[in-house]
Amino acid sequence: MQPTRVVVLAGGFGGARMAHGFALLGEHVQLSVILNTGDDLELHGLHVSPDIDTVMYTLAGIANNDTGWGVRDETWSASEMLGRFGEPTWFRLGDRDLATHIARTRRLAAGVGLTDATAELARALDVHAQLLPMTDDRVRTQVRTAAGWLDFQDYFVRRHHADDVLELRFEGIESANATAQVRAAIDAADVIVVAPSNPFLSVAPILSVGGILARLNAVRAPVIGVSPIVGREAVRGPAAQIMHSLGEEPGAHGIAMHYAHAWPGLLDVLVIDSVDAAEADAVNATGVRAHVTGTLIGAQKERRRLAQEILELAGAL
Amino acid sequence: MQPTRVVVLAGGFGGARMAHGFALLGEHVQLSVILNTGDDLELHGLHVSPDIDTVMYTLAGIANNDTGWGVRDETWSASEMLGRFGEPTWFRLGDRDLATHIARTRRLAAGVGLTDATAELARALDVHAQLLPMTDDRVRTQVRTAAGWLDFQDYFVRRHHADDVLELRFEGIESANATAQVRAAIDAADVIVVAPSNPFLSVAPILSVGGILARLNAVRAPVIGVSPIVGREAVRGPAAQIMHSLGEEPGAHGIAMHYAHAWPGLLDVLVIDSVDAAEADAVNATGVRAHVTGTLIGAQKERRRLAQEILELAGAL
Numbered sequence: 001m002q003p004t005r006v007v008v009l010a011g012g013f014g015g016a017r018m019a020h021g022f023a024l025l026g027e028h029v030q031l032s033v034i035l036n037t038g039d040d041l042e043l044h045g046l047h048v049s050p051d052i053d054t055v056m057y058t059l060a061g062i063a064n065n066d067t068g069w070g071v072r073d074e075t076w077s078a079s080e081m082l083g084r085f086g087e088p089t090w091f092r093l094g095d096r097d098l099a100t101h102i103a104r105t106r107r108l109a110a111g112v113g114l115t116d117a118t119a120e121l122a123r124a125l126d127v128h129a130q131l132l133p134m135t136d137d138r139v140r141t142q143v144r145t146a147a148g149w150l151d152f153q154d155y156f157v158r159r160h161h162a163d164d165v166l167e168l169r170f171e172g173i174e175s176a177n178a179t180a181q182v183r184a185a186i187d188a189a190d191v192i193v194v195a196p197s198n199p200f201l202s203v204a205p206i207l208s209v210g211g212i213l214a215r216l217n218a219v220r221a222p223v224i225g226v227s228p229i230v231g232r233e234a235v236r237g238p239a240a241q242i243m244h245s246l247g248e249e250p251g252a253h254g255i256a257m258h259y260a261h262a263w264p265g266l267l268d269v270l271v272i273d274s275v276d277a278a279e280a281d282a283v284n285a286t287g288v289r290a291h292v293t294g295t296l297i298g299a300q301k302e303r304r305r306l307a308q309e310i311l312e313l314a315g316a317l
Numbered sequence: 318m319q320p321t322r323v324v325v326l327a328g329g330f331g332g333a334r335m336a337h338g339f340a341l342l343g344e345h346v347q348l349s350v351i352l353n354t355g356d357d358l359e360l361h362g363l364h365v366s367p368d369i370d371t372v373m374y375t376l377a378g379i380a381n382n383d384t385g386w387g388v389r390d391e392t393w394s395a396s397e398m399l400g401r402f403g404e405p406t407w408f409r410l411g412d413r414d415l416a417t418h419i420a421r422t423r424r425l426a427a428g429v430g431l432t433d434a435t436a437e438l439a440r441a442l443d444v445h446a447q448l449l450p451m452t453d454d455r456v457r458t459q460v461r462t463a464a465g466w467l468d469f470q471d472y473f474v475r476r477h478h479a480d481d482v483l484e485l486r487f488e489g490i491e492s493a494n495a496t497a498q499v500r501a502a503i504d505a506a507d508v509i510v511v512a513p514s515n516p517f518l519s520v521a522p523i524l525s526v527g528g529i530l531a532r533l534n535a536v537r538a539p540v541i542g543v544s545p546i547v548g549r550e551a552v553r554g555p556a557a558q559i560m561h562s563l564g565e566e567p568g569a570h571g572i573a574m575h576y577a578h579a580w581p582g583l584l585d586v587l588v589i590d591s592v593d594a595a596e597a598d599a600v601n602a603t604g605v606r607a608h609v610t611g612t613l614i615g616a617q618k619e620r621r622r623l624a625q626e627i628l629e630l631a632g633a634l
Binding site: 100 | 415419
């Protein structure tokens with residue numbers, strides 16, 4: 001039997017867990033993950049791709065599950081020394097993690113694209129899924145707050161996403177194009193999954209890259225989203241807070257509304273959590289079919305179960 | 318009283334110990350160390366300056382005295398991960414050490430010269446001595462062996478300096494010039510010390526940089542060398558072996574002969590170890606005055622004692 005070709009659109013935290021669920025289904029699934037790179041940054045002269053790395057470490061089985069980022073059994077010697085040298089340390093890089101950025105930066109400096117560099121790193125860590133940066137072009141998410149426009153990690157990490165988000169922009173997005181690998185993965189997909197990632201910060205950059213949204217709208221494969229909001233709060237991160245500051249209603253219904261307005265016709269189904277079952281009718285009324293189930297996927301068993309359930313859902317469409 | 322202005326020409330191991338001796342004399346000495354950069358290499362896209370770092374870590378009091386290189390209380394997480402990514406790991410870089418190379422490389426990439434970058438790093442580690450790369454220009458020592466021309470660290474670290482050295486060259490030396498800081502330090506020196514470093518691999522590159530040898534020959538300050546050979550063996554490294562393969566006589570007298578032939582008139586005094594006292598007359602016969610004393614300076618007390626003795630010797634000249 002041919003494996004089911006699954007494409008997951010993913011940010012870091014929720015994206016990694018959702019992608020992991022499909023990876024855990026083994027040979028039944030051929031997994032491609034299209035990854036947000038709007039969160040990328042340069043630190044100490046190194047190219048850091050937080051979302052790529054969170055997904056890569058998770059699929060490699062070396063993620064730090066306590067923090068939700070970085071590598072487990074990490075040490076912090078370089079970071080301490082970098083601090084002595086006056087380098088910024090608000091974005092914490094462990095020693096193992098640092099090696100990833102060094103290996104990536106060396107490849108990029110040698111003229112290798114981010115897609116090929118990522119493939120090499122993932123292969124070295126025995127990751128079987130295809131990890132695809134949304135583009136090889138430079139895109140940088142910026143956030144307007146009362147303090148003005150901030151670089152994404154400045155807002156997110158340094159200022160602990162405490163500012164109200166007034167506006168978002170993806171610097172460079174006008175000239176960013178989907179790679180051949182991203183296009184091929186979408187075209188060949190049997191099912192497309194929008195991970196329970198932040199729609200503003202993780203999904204929007206991906207869908208804004210030239211060629212991706214049009215292609216997703218054109219494919220026949222079902223597109224199934226998973227709500228990152230459970231019981232009016234984001235499982236992690238500032239999604240609910242951003243919805244609030246942008247005048248949207250935080251909740252499963254609000255997520256459905258947001259998708260329906262921002263990207264009409266994209267989602268066939270929105271998977272919402274059982275605690276939000278009462279919002280199913282309101283979700284359905286937006287034109288996106290609600291599917292109610294458990295969406296908390298901290299445990300591997302749950303990741304795998306949700307992935308399996310999404311495949312069955314897609315098969316029934 | 319004005320401090321005595323001491324300039325030390327130094328490689329890594331012996332250079333660090335000798336420079337440390339003068340640093341330990343505190344405010345009585347204003348220390349500048351002119352450092353060999355022919356051993357520098359690029360690893361993982363980072364600029365590594367082994368001799369600079371050995372001296373810097375030693376003067377900062379964070380050197381690993383067991384290995385003679387690197388930082389003490391080191392961890393190796395990044396190195397292990399770099400290995401997984403297929404990066405070369407024969408030149409071992411600890412996590413703290415790696416931070417130095419990252420901080421240096423970022424500065425160089427921003428257009429800061431190696432001299433200024435080194436000054437910033439040394440200041441951050443509370444090193445009071447002026448650490449001066451011999452040049453800001455790129456020089457790379459290469460070694461001809463039966464296996465052909467090898468990059469220095471390939472010969473020295475990867476192949477454990479096991480090959481016979483047939484010839485040496487310093488790639489880039491023709492267009493390498495002494496920095497303004499090196500020139501000023503030499504011109505202002507009260508005493509110039511050639512550390513017990515390898516004359517072929519550490520001292521020769523320094524003396525080959527445009528402007529340095531001529532300046533040393535012109536200054537009135539005494540130039541005092543310390544033999545790196547004790548009892549016909551190098552305290553560390555391949556000096557004796559190289560002398561042998563180049564047809565020179567390994568020993569205190571051989572060192573004096575080498576200096577007298579390669580750089581006639583440079584040394585006023587050669588400090589040789591007590592175990593080599595019998596060679597003093599032969600050393601004197603080369604035109605370089607022998608001074609016999611203990612030159613094993615593993616212990617801080619001995620480093621300081623030898624530095625003090627050299628200052629007294631210089632004062633008496």
